[in-house]
Amino acid sequence: MQWMIYGANGYTGELIAREAKRRGAAPVLAGRNGVSIAALATELDLPSKVFSLDAPTDLAAALDGTGLVLNCAGPFSKTAVPLMRACLAARAHYLDITGEIEILEGAHRFDAEARAAGIILCPGVGFDVxxxxxxxxxxxxxxxxxxxxxxxxxxxxxxxxxxxxxxxxxxxxxxxxxxxxxxxxxxxxxxxxxxxxxxxxxxxxxxxxxxxxxxxxxxxxxxxxxxxxxxxxxxxxxxxxxxxxxxxxxxxxxxxxxxxxxxxxxxxxxxxxxxxxxxxxxxxxxxxxxxxxxxxxxxxGYTFTVFSALAIVERLLATEFPPGCWTPAAIMGQEFILSLPGTTKID
Structure with a gap:
């Protein structure tokens, strides 16, 4: 399944892109800044797309053939809803690394639409939350x-x-x-x-x-x-x-x-x-x-986000999961935190 990192030229997006490449994955690097996206895609030898979130027709074309989008472009108050709607239309899973209450709460209003589209919405797959x-x-x-x-x-x-x-x-x-x-x-x-x-x-x-x-x-x-x-x-x-x-x-x-x-x-x-x-x-x-x-x-928190986000991406690319709006622990289980590098439980 083809998948995409939107906001790959941002600080956290770039960290995730580099780790994904190191693991042998080939995500499409996408964002609004054509110069930065092109430079990173060339360096990592990965495919790229440049598009903004302002025009629904551009979004639909940009997501054609994409099965999953990981949104790393904050503030998510400006990017999450347009990309969620585009993912619903394109029948692509939507993940992001937000910690904004309004986005996490609002995503659940799309639960019925996500189930009808057969996709998963899961905001907050990084350190937040x-x-x-x-x-x-x-x-x-x-x-x-x-x-x-x-x-x-x-x-x-x-x-x-x-x-x-x-x-x-x-x-x-x-x-x-x-x-x-x-x-x-x-x-x-x-x-x-x-x-x-x-x-x-x-x-x-x-x-x-x-x-x-x-x-x-x-x-x-x-x-x-x-x-x-x-x-x-x-x-x-x-x-x-x-x-x-x-x-x-x-x-x-x-x-x-x-x-x-x-x-x-x-x-x-x-x-x-x-x-x-x-x-x-x-x-x-x-x-x-x-x-x-x-x-x-x-x-x-940034290192945790890289490992956490990619683990959830890999899970959804590799296995079936019931469609709808979910939280990270609901998808990965309560022991997920202990599976990530650098995590130890304190007595």
């Missing part, structure tokens, strides 16, 4: 009566341009949690707790991470929060964005910030990725107060 999705399923399996899930991670790696652009889109917006099965607002700066993610207790803050959407579909648990450590300086900045969010969300300000990111942000090199692992934590709780906790150390 595959490792925490496995943790959520482990906890639900260990504690079937759980009605609360708390998930989280700790890391210190640098951001790529795509991650930074996604971050600025969220500045000034409310945090998100799931309460009684519904996604609800939680103002930034509320809901703190002390958490040991695996390397010592930290003060942690709820964040609008993708598991608020995806973990619900994986486990059915109706109350979900996601945490990460927060320093006093970062908390002060977050609270300022609450006050001035209406300014930050203006299109001209967003465009200016995006331009600064393109000029100044460079993703971590191999040495930096190797030196910055990630700690994953989760806790389940029943109405009666019974709890379970798990912790893992895994590779840097």
């Amino acid at each position: 595959a490792p925490t999705d496995c943790v959520a399923l482990m906890l639900k399996t260990a504690l079937p009566d759980a009605h609360e899930l708390a998930l989280g991670f700790e890391t210190a790696h640098k951001m790529s341009q795509g991650t930074a652009k996604t971050l600025i889109e969220s500045l000034g917006k409310s945090g998100k949690v799931r309460r009684d099965g519904k996604i609800a607002d939680l103002p930034i700066g509320q809901g703190f707790r002390q958490i040991d993610f695996g390397c010592g207790v930290r003060r942690a803050m709820p964040i609008p991470w993708g598991d608020v959407a995806s973990a619900y579909y994986t486990t059915g648990v109706p109350n979900i929060m996601v945490y990460t450590p927060i320093s006093p300086a970062r908390l002060a900045i977050a609270r300022l964005t609450n006050v001035f969010g209406f300014v930050i969300q203006r299109p001209r300000v967003q465009a200016w910030l995006a331009a600064r990111i393109e000029h100044n942000v460079v993703g971590p090199d191999a040495a930096a990725r190797e030196a910055s692992p990630t700690w994953i934590w989760g806790e389940a709780r029943t109405p009666g107060g019974q709890t379970r906790e798990v912790r893992f150390q895994c590779s840097n």
Whole structure:
């Protein structure tokens, strides 16, 4: 089956393309930047296509003969829905590496269409949200009566341009949690707790991470929060964005910030990725107060994304799976996290 990496010229897309080539795969490298795509395709001796997501007719032609698309082009608020619709029309599986709640939640609205088309939609096949999705399923399996899930991670790696652009889109917006099965607002700066993610207790803050959407579909648990450590300086900045969010969300300000990111942000090199692992934590709780906790150390988020995304691509290319909208753990199982290089469970 022919498959495609869209956004292959981006930071994470290029990492995935290089690893796919090393494994002997031959994905079509695609994106909007013709110069960058052509240069990478020539270097890796892989086929390529250049197309934007603005014209449905161009999309239909570009996906002709393609059986699977892995979307690595963020921010996914701009790329996911057009590519999902194109994949539905072309009857091609759709995967992406988003961690955006709106995309993960919205994909499930296409579930019936995906089943009718005989394809799989699975957003979040990278660090956002595959490792925490496995943790959520482990906890639900260990504690079937759980009605609360708390998930989280700790890391210190640098951001790529795509991650930074996604971050600025969220500045000034409310945090998100799931309460009684519904996604609800939680103002930034509320809901703190002390958490040991695996390397010592930290003060942690709820964040609008993708598991608020995806973990619900994986486990059915109706109350979900996601945490990460927060320093006093970062908390002060977050609270300022609450006050001035209406300014930050203006299109001209967003465009200016995006331009600064393109000029100044460079993703971590191999040495930096190797030196910055990630700690994953989760806790389940029943109405009666019974709890379970798990912790893992895994590779840097970008490295994890490369291995995770390609493993799910390889699974879908090699074996049949029921069509519809799925989460990574639902496709790969709760032990998937332990099958990836660099992952160890912490006692």
